[in-house]
Amino acid sequence: MTVIxxxxxxxxxxxxxxxxxxxxxxxxxLPLLPALIYTIVVTQIPFLFTLWxxxxxxxxxxxxxxxxxxxxxxxxxxxDPSFRNAIVKSVTMTAIAVIVAMLLxxxxxxxxxxxxxxxxxxxxxxxxxxxxxxxxxxLVWAGPMLDPNFGLVNYLLEPFGVHHVAWLxxxxxxxxxxxxxxxxxxxxxxxxxxxxxxxxxxxxxxxKVDGASAWATxxxxxxxxxxxYIELGILLGSIYLVNAFDQVRLMTNGGPGTETxxxxxxxxxxxxxxxxxxxxxxxxxxxxxxxxIVASFALRLFARVFQFEEAG
Amino acid sequence: xxxxxxxxxxxxxxxxxxxxxxELTGKTGWTVLGWVVGIVFFLPVLWMVxxxxxxxxxxxxxPPKFVFSPTLAQFRLVFSGMGxxxxxxxxATAGSTILVLVLAVPAAYALxxxxxxxxxxxxxxxxxxxxxxxxxxxxxxxxIALKTHLLDTIWVLIILYAAMNLPLAxxxxxxxxxxxxxxxxxxxxxxxxxRIREIIEVIMPVVVPGxxxxxxxxxxxxxxxxxxxxxxxxxxxxxxxxxLISSVPQEGLYIAHLSAAATVASVPVIIxxxxxxxxxxxxxxxxxxx
Numbered sequence: 221m222t223v224i225x226x227x228x229x230x231x232x233x234x235x236x237x238x239x240x241x242x243x244x245x246x247x248x249x250l251p252l253l254p255a256l257i258y259t260i261v262v263t264q265i266p267f268l269f270t271l272w273x274x275x276x277x278x279x280x281x282x283x284x285x286x287x288x289x290x291x292x293x294x295x296x297x298x299x300d301p302s303f304r305n306a307i308v309k310s311v312t313m314t315a316i317a318v319i320v321a322m323l324l325x326x327x328x329x330x331x332x333x334x335x336x337x338x339x340x341x342x343x344x345x346x347x348x349x350x351x352x353x354x355x356x357x358x359l360v361w362a363g364p365m366l367d368p369n370f371g372l373v374n375y376l377l378e379p380f381g382v383h384h385v386a387w388l389x390x391x392x393x394x395x396x397x398x399x400x401x402x403x404x405x406x407x408x409x410x411x412x413x414x415x416x417x418x419x420x421x422x423x424x425x426x427x428k429v430d431g432a433s434a435w436a437t438x439x440x441x442x443x444x445x446x447x448x449y450i451e452l453g454i455l456l457g458s459i460y461l462v463n464a465f466d467q468v469r470l471m472t473n474g475g476p477g478t479e480t481x482x483x484x485x486x487x488x489x490x491x492x493x494x495x496x497x498x499x500x501x502x503x504x505x506x507x508x509x510x511x512x513i514v515a516s517f518a519l520r521l522f523a524r525v526f527q528f529e530e531a532g
Numbered sequence: 533x534x535x536x537x538x539x540x541x542x543x544x545x546x547x548x549x550x551x552x553x554x555e556l557t558g559k560t561g562w563t564v565l566g567w568v569v570g571i572v573f574f575l576p577v578l579w580m581v582x583x584x585x586x587x588x589x590x591x592x593x594x595p596p597k598f599v600f601s602p603t604l605a606q607f608r609l610v611f612s613g614m615g616x617x618x619x620x621x622x623x624a625t626a627g628s629t630i631l632v633l634v635l636a637v638p639a640a641y642a643l644x645x646x647x648x649x650x651x652x653x654x655x656x657x658x659x660x661x662x663x664x665x666x667x668x669x670x671x672x673x674x675x676i677a678l679k680t681h682l683l684d685t686i687w688v689l690i691i692l693y694a695a696m697n698l699p700l701a702x703x704x705x706x707x708x709x710x711x712x713x714x715x716x717x718x719x720x721x722x723x724x725x726x727r728i729r730e731i732i733e734v735i736m737p738v739v740v741p742g743x744x745x746x747x748x749x750x751x752x753x754x755x756x757x758x759x760x761x762x763x764x765x766x767x768x769x770x771x772x773x774x775x776l777i778s779s780v781p782q783e784g785l786y787i788a789h790l791s792a793a794a795t796v797a798s799v800p801v802i803i804x805x806x807x808x809x810x811x812x813x814x815x816x817x818x819x820x821x822x
Contacts, residue, residue, distance in 0.1 A: 247727075248648045251638030255698060256654070258635055262695035263661045269672030328569055336562040342570035344806055348577050351805035353756045355773035356794035359780060360580045363787050370592045370787070372579050402576070410813045414821045452817055463665055465759045470777070484667040484759070492763070497671045504668030515663040519656060525820065 267508065273501035280495035293502035303503055305478050306486035307510070310462055313393070313482060317400035318457045322450060324401070325408025330438075332409065333416045350406040358470035361399045362388060392472045392479045399467050404460075408453045415449035416442070448525045455518055455525070483507055580798075583791035591788035606792035610779070614796065617775035623686050624761075624771060625754040628693035632750050633743060635694070636701035643702065644709035645717070645735065655706070658699040659818070666696070670763050677764055686769045692760050697750040700818055704749070707819025708742030709735065745811030748804050755801050772797040 274293055278286035297303050332343055349357070365373050368386035377385075387395045419442060427437045465484040468474055474481035474489065481489070487507070490500035571578075583591050585602040643651045666673075673692075674683070682688040712735050720734045758773040765771070779793040780786055805812065813821050 245649065248642055248646050250642075252642035252648055252654060255635040255639035255702060256657075259658060259661055259695060259698055262691060263664065266669035266672045266676065267664065269676065270669045273672060331562070331566055331569060334562045334566075336559055336566050338563065339566060342566045344809065345570040345574040347805065347809065347812070348802060349573055351752065351802045352577060352580075352798045353773060353776070353794070353801060355756070355758045355776050356580070356798045357576070359776055359790055360576060360794050363780075363790055364579055364583045364591070365576055367592075367787075370594050370596055372575075372596055375594075375596050402573070406573070407816060411817060411821065414813045414817075449821070452820055456817065459663055463667065465667070466773070469758075469762075484665065487667045487670065488759075488763070491671045491674070497675075500671050504665075504671075507665055507668045511663060511665055511668075515660060518663065519660060522659065523656070 270501045270504045270508070273497055274505045276498045276501075278497040280497060282495075286498070289498065293498045294506075296499060297502045297506055300503075302478055302481070303486065303506075306481050306483045309393075309478075309481060310483040313397055313400065313480075314458055314462045314464075317397050317404060317461055318454055320397075321401045321404040321457060322408045322412075322454055324405045325412050325453065326446070326450070328405070329409045329412035329416055332413055346409060347406045349402050350404070352403075354403065354464075354466040355470060357403060358399060358467045361395070361402075362471045366395060388472055389476055392476055396467050396471055396480050399471065400461055400464060404457050407457060411449050411453040411456075412446060415446045419445050451521060452525050455521055459518070577798075580791050581795050583788055584795045586788045586791075588785040588788045591791070592785055606788045607796070609789060610792045610796050613779075614772070614775050614793070617770055617772050620686055620689075620765075620769050621755060621771040624689040624693060624769070625751055627686070627690040628697065628754050629747050629750045631690060631694040632697045632701045633747060636698060636705050636746070637739075637743065639702050640705035640709050641731070641735070644706045645712065655703065658702050661695075662699045667759065670759075673760075674763060683764060684766045684768045688764050689757075689761060689769055689771070692764075693754040693757060696757070696760075697753055700753075700815065701746050701750060703818035704746045704815050705739065705743060705819075707814070707822070708739045708746075711742075712738045742811075745808050745815060748808040749812070749815035751804055752801050752808075 273286070275288060275290060276286040277289040277292070328346065332339065332346070336342075352360075363371075365371055366387040368374065368384045371387075373387070374382060374384055385391070423441060424437060427441060432440070463484055464482070465488065468480050468482050468485045469488070472480045474485045487500050487503055490496050490503065494500075582598075584606055585604070586597070586600055587603050587605060590597045590600040642648050643654055648654065677683040677688050682691070716734050716738075717730065720730050725733065756773070757771075761769070761771045761774055762777075765774070776790070776793050776797055779790050808815070
């Protein structure tokens with residue numbers, strides 16, 4: 221039985237925190253503190269440094285260390301067309317990959333919800349792309365799969381009139397998105413499948429008795445039921461995919477040109493090839509601000525999704 | 533599925549037979565479609581494994597070879613070169629996962645069983661750190677690691693992987709702790725059980741399977757991580773994903789060797805994932821879906 225848990229109501233177990241004594245309050249807080257302090261130190265302090273460096277002129281390959289430059293790094297970031305390009309690439313790639321993965325995910329999940337011979341094995345095969353090390357997947361797609369001269373994809377597409385296409389140079393953007401979709405569709409399938417299996421069968425039976433068509437039943441009953449699951453899948457998929465780095469670094473190296481230069485890769489390049497700590501920090505701060513804006517919506521969605529006490 | 537019960541009138545028998553026939557052909561249709569989809573998804577993985585058993589000369593041919601005499605030569609090469617990398621990966625993965633559990637279990641307790649006053653804010657703080665793009669802080673992380681002499685050590689990976697997986701682990705373990713029956717907790721308290729006894733005797737038995745599956749999910753993410761390793765380690769702590777990159781040379785044939793390396797690097801996590809299949813959904817949804 222699949223249930224989406226309720227984060228908003230107080231937990232079922234335990235005593236209400238209100239009205240506890242001060243001593244009791246600290247006893248309750250104590251087990252939380254190590255994780256809280258750890259997370260603050262490890263994840264927040266580096267961002268304070270990022271903020272500080274964003275006002276510094278600091279190149280690793282230049283002597284003299286860092287010195288204050290005010291807002292000039294930000295001026296550069298906002299006038300840099302390649303930064304804007306990176307934002308656009310990141311947003312569109314994530315959106316396309318997540319949406320296509322979700323549509324495929326729904327279709328395959330509906331299929332896996334049917335009883336058929338070897339369903340367990342098929343399910344196991346289908347989740348495997350999500351488990352393969354992303355670096356391994358990127359390199360295998362770039363080489364054995366998509367190589368223009370001996371790749372399997374060109375061989376399989378030859379009957380359809382495709383002849384030795386150099387996918388990574390002529391269709392770089394699409395190739396990277398394809399691999400992202402391949403990796404993340406299994407994730408969407410698992411989430412949607414959990415939703416489908418949590419749907420009450422008597423409602424579907426009733427619809428069938430009433431003579432509703434399969435498509436109408438799906439649209440009117442199943443889809444609304446799946447909504448929180450779909451939202452959760454899109455949200456989590458976006459969080460991970462917007463940070464996707466391995467595919468870009470190992471398949472196209474951001475190219476050709478800046479065709480596949482996403483934000484993570486752009487920042488990586490700025491630090492590793494241009495040695496520009498200040499500039500990358502300013503770009504990082506802008507990225508974080510944009511993320512916070514999006515994340516505040518995402519967190520609200522999260523709170524709402526987790527409110528569905530029973531999705532059935 | 534439609535069920536026809538004992539109320540069948542005799543005249544319905546032929547219709548039932550027809551129904552069953554239709555159901556059976558329907559089932560065959562779904563079976564064929566299901567397997568086709570499964571194989572399409574699995575094909576790149578299968579091709580990786582097949583290519584790993586080829587001699588290099590048979591891996592780069594047109595048309596691709598499906599029949600060849602398999603060899604273990606590539607695997608031998610991989611095994612002889614991956615020693616330090618797989619060791620670093622194993623230590624970073626195990627170390628960070630243990631650290632995550634040590635921090636996450638008490639934290640989940642404080643957010644579920646005896647909740648702190650603003651436990652919701654706590655939960656959402658942890659999840660919000662998951663949304664911050666770590667790439668934005670990579671230069672400062674490098675400088676901090678350099679200054680603290682952690683650069684190119686396994687410690688830097690253990691520390692950062694633990695921070696990366698901690699929110700997920702807290703959310704997931706908390707969702708398991710919420711399943712501890714209230715009556716059991718109350719009974720233990722009436723018996724005068726202290727906090728320690730309550731944890732050991734009442735909570736742990738219910739939560740342990742959940743903690744194990746949480747650990748498996750953390751293992752998957754830590755094992756597969758490339759970005760931090762690539763930026764913060766060189767040789768002393770280089771991990772398996774970096775071994776893969778090093779197996780792609782500037783020139784010469786490498787496809788079979790790469791495939792063998794990719795297979796070896798991926799297999800541990802694929803097996804862990806297959807084992808943890810049932811709890812995968814719960815882990816990936818941070819405990820939202822059970």
